[in-house]
Amino acid sequence: MASLGEDLLGIVNKLQDLVFNTIGNDSLDLPQIVVVGSQSSGKSSVLENIVGRDFLPRGSGIVTRRPLILQLINILPDEDSPDTSVSTQPEWAEFHHIPNRRFTEFHDVKREIENETARIAGNNKGINRQPINLKIYSPSVLSLTLVDLPGLTKVPIGDQPTDIEKQTRNLISEYIAKPNSIILAVSPANVDIVNSEALKLARHVDPLGRRTIGVLTKIDLMDHGTNAMDILSGRVYPLKLGFIGVVNRSQQDIQGNKSLEEALKAESNFFKHHPAYRNMASRCGTQFLAKSLNTTLMAHIRERLPDIKARLNTLMGQTQQELAGYGDMHFSGKEHRGSLVLQLMTRFASSFISSIDGTSTDISTKELCGGARIYYIFNSVFGNSLESIDPTTNLSALDIRTAIRNSTGPRPSLFVPELAFDLLVKPQIKLLEIPSQRCVELVYEELIKICHTCGSTELTRFPRLQAKLIEVVSDLLRERLGPASSYVESLISIQRAYINTNHPNFLGAAAAMSNVVTNKQDKERKKLLQEERERREKKRQKDHALNENAIPEDVEGENEAEKKTSRKPIHLSSRSLSPRLRENGTSNGMLASINGVNGTTGGPRDSFLNYFFGKDGAPGSMVSPSSHNPNLGRNVNHSTEPIFSQSMRRPEERTNHGSLAQQQREDDSIGKTHREYEYSPPFGNNSEPVLTDREAMETELIRALISSYFNIV
Structure with a gap:
């Protein structure tokens, strides 16, 4: 039994050394x-x-x-020695951190313990958990395993x-x-x-x-x-x-x-x-x-x-399973290096693709990664950045008016030139470049992250090969970053090179003008109702303060609102373009042409054309150009002559005919029109000149067209 016990203790000591050499701690919980x-x-x-x-x-x-x-290890005395007494038998000590070296002098053992303690635990009298393994071989000791703390x-x-x-x-x-x-x-x-x-x-x-x-x-x-x-x-x-x-x-x-x-x-x-x-x-x-x-x-x-x-069996099973995860042992050896490298590269590529496709077995449940992260970048990050762009935020009314005037050259224009729209919309398309380039950078960063996390367990056996694979793939992605950015720039340049106003989703001039007029009329209606509410509220507060019997103002207010509404009718099919035209009633040719006099009906496109060109069968109040300019040398029918109100032309295009009183009346009319429109600069810049009725309408029209085209790019 003693021999069996000695053998068991020797096995336990070997297990302890093995665990300490491989795992680094006593995970076996060996007896000691x-x-x-x-x-x-x-x-x-x-x-x-x-x-x-x-x-x-x-x-x-x-x-x-x-x-x-x-670890005390009992050794048998040397029978060949002439002196067989225990005191003369050789004794030595061995340290685990100094293999293959025997200490026969025990004062050297003491010095080595002190040096090794200071090397790990320092000289400040602090303690450290890392143990010192010491074996003492002697015929005078009993086999034991002791731990001094x-x-x-x-x-x-x-x-x-x-x-x-x-x-x-x-x-x-x-x-x-x-x-x-x-x-x-x-x-x-x-x-x-x-x-x-x-x-x-x-x-x-x-x-x-x-x-x-x-x-x-x-x-x-x-x-x-x-x-x-x-x-x-x-x-x-x-x-x-x-x-x-x-x-x-x-x-x-x-x-x-x-x-x-x-x-x-x-x-x-x-x-x-x-x-x-x-x-x-x-x-x-x-x-x-x-x-x-x-x-x-x-x-x-x-x-x-x-x-x-x-x-031990449990640890062996876990170790064998971990070893199997590092690849097939048949590929070990110098003769199989090429096959092994090819296999590892193929699995690396497959893992990279599966991470993007979402078929990887190591999918994180804590955060978005791989293909889901790329989809989030395209759909949410990039999409939200595009939606946050206001295509007209950096265009002031003065910029739009200047572009319109520059595009007409020395000639007066009867309608908004298309060249002005091209000049204004092309720089706005350039706003798409910054978020697009940022999207490319975010996708590149996610691909680099996938590259660092898609390595298999087999690849971790060869850290230098893994590092080289990651380096090569990262360099490849970095090389393609430049061409991808250039391609994004070329796509935006293509959109700027040709403005396709025939796109089916483009709003168009007629629809844009219809929306502008409708929005203006809605604002006027809301303003009128708000003023009426404020007037009634002030009246009610005044009556309450005087402690008098207040006469119901609801009926009276509603009647007055109805009277004002009847004086200023609003028709969806017949839009009045200026307050001045409404005041002149049906005798004004511009209002008659827009509201479809002579039984002619039309959609928003007809209203837009009537605004700039007039309509057949206009009232006789609209005179032909031949009556103003006898040098034309030919008679022009009213139905073919563009009808344009003098008040709708730009100030520099008006003739100086007429008396000063007539000029003063026209200026008062223009000022009244501006007050009713209540146009305010988009950025609150009071230094901008006051726009005329026509210029305000042209500015809003250009903004609507730019926003519409920006949404389809």
């Missing part, structure tokens, strides 16, 4: 003995007594600042962290909380057992005391007349594995270079000759402690072996 105790409780002395060598650092404050995993401290001294107690407790709890760990709680006998920090921590994770071994140190330093028999017998604090008393070297013995062999002999003599402990001397001392730990650890390994095996 964890040494816990307060600072200066004698933990280091107990371990040195078990090993039989001075190899642990000593000093004031916290000396053990990293967990020390100590930093001692518990209450008050930080020197440059220790202020939370040193919390850090130490968390580190100790991390090790002793594992179910497969045996807790070796070291407590000094010269301190009341109820104040033992080691037993307090052990009881927190092992309340029944099934896997806790108590060790009482400094029994020789107890007050005279007192002993620890009640504690060692388990009557004070019962533990399943019991308490074991030991006597370590004092500080005076260490300074006097007292050897461990002499210390062990002195310990044995102390228990044999002490009147209180001589009856149980065989169950006290370091040698009995080492044997008990070895026996307990072997039994614990055999007890936990089924759980360890099940845990």
Whole structure:
């Protein structure tokens, strides 16, 4: 059974080394003995007594600042050696971080522990969770696996962290909380057992005391007349594995270079000759402690072996599944490098395409990605940016009027020239370029993101190949960014090069004029109703203030509104283009032609043409040009002569015929027209000149046409 136990412990040590080399932590929860105790409780002395060598650092404050995993391996004595005594057999130590190097001098082991601790944990007396693995091969030790942890401290001294107690407790709890760990709680006998920090921590994770071994140190330093028999017998604090008393070297013995062999002999003599402990001397001392730990650890390994095996099978299955995810092992080797690279590139391309198509198996549920993100960019981001553009926001009334005048040249125009519309709409189409280029950049950024996230697990086996693939694809996308931007510019240039006014969705001049007139009449109607409401409200408030019986004004107001409405009729099929025309009644030729006199009906297009060209059968009040200009030399019929009111022409186009009184009346009429239109500049620029009735209508018409064409580009 002893041989079987030694073999089991050797296997556990190999597993521990394997896990530490591969995973980096003890995820298997292998059986081990964890040494816990307060600072200066004698933990280091107990371990040195078990090993039989001075190899642990000593000093004031916290000396053990990293967990020390100590594997004691018993080796058979060399039978070929002439001196077969145990003391002359070779002993050595090995560190995991320095492989293939044996330390035969144990003071070098102490120095290496100090150097390695300072290398990882620093020189500020802080602690670190990364363990130090040390193996000691000796024929004088029993096979054990011990973990030496930093001692518990209450008050930080020197440059220790202020939370040193919390850090130490968390580190100790991390090790002793594992179910497969045996807790070796070291407590000094010269301190009341109820104040033992080691037993307090052990009881927190092992309340029944099934896997806790108590060790009482400094029994020789107890007050005279007192002993620890009640504690060692388990009557004070019962533990399943019991308490074991030991006597370590004092500080005076260490300074006097007292050897461990002499210390062990002195310990044995102390228990044999002490009147209180001589009856149980065989169950006290370091040698009995080492044997008990070895026996307990072997039994614990055999007890936990089924759980360890099940845990191993689970980890092996997970590892094999992870290994299978890295690709087929048949492609390993130099002869299959080309096939492997081609396969990885093909899967990378397939993953890239599936991310865009939305068929990838690793679809995120937290945010939009891949093809869905690109669709969102086109549909929402780009669409909203286009809808937020006002095609006429940077066009003032002065700009539109200037463009119309420049397009007519030295000749007066009878209607809005199409060239003016072209001049004004082309710069507005240019507004589409900035959001379009931004859309291209957003799609490019999303493609780069897809490129970095579409790598398979197999590709992660070869990080340099993965980095090169991402670099090549990123360069390709970056190269195509320029041509894509140029293509967007060319599309916008194509739209600007030819203005297609024959597009079926284009509003057209007639419909635009109809909308302008309709909107104007709606505003006038709303203004009239609002003024009537305000007048009635003021009247009501005035009557209420005078405490008089108010005469109902609703009927009177409605009658007055009806009278005003009857004086200014509004017909959808017959639109009046200016207040001046309404005042002149049916005797005015312009109003008659627009309202369809002589029984002729027409749609918005006829109204637009009548506005600029007149209509057949106009009243006789509209005179022919021949009566004004006798030098024409030919008679022109009224039905073919364009009828245009003098007040509708631009001021510079009017003739200077007539008296000053007539000119004054025309100016008053124009001013009244402007007041009724109540035209305000689009940007509130009061420095712009006041527009005439015709210019206001032309400006609104151009704005409507630009907005209509902008929506179909």
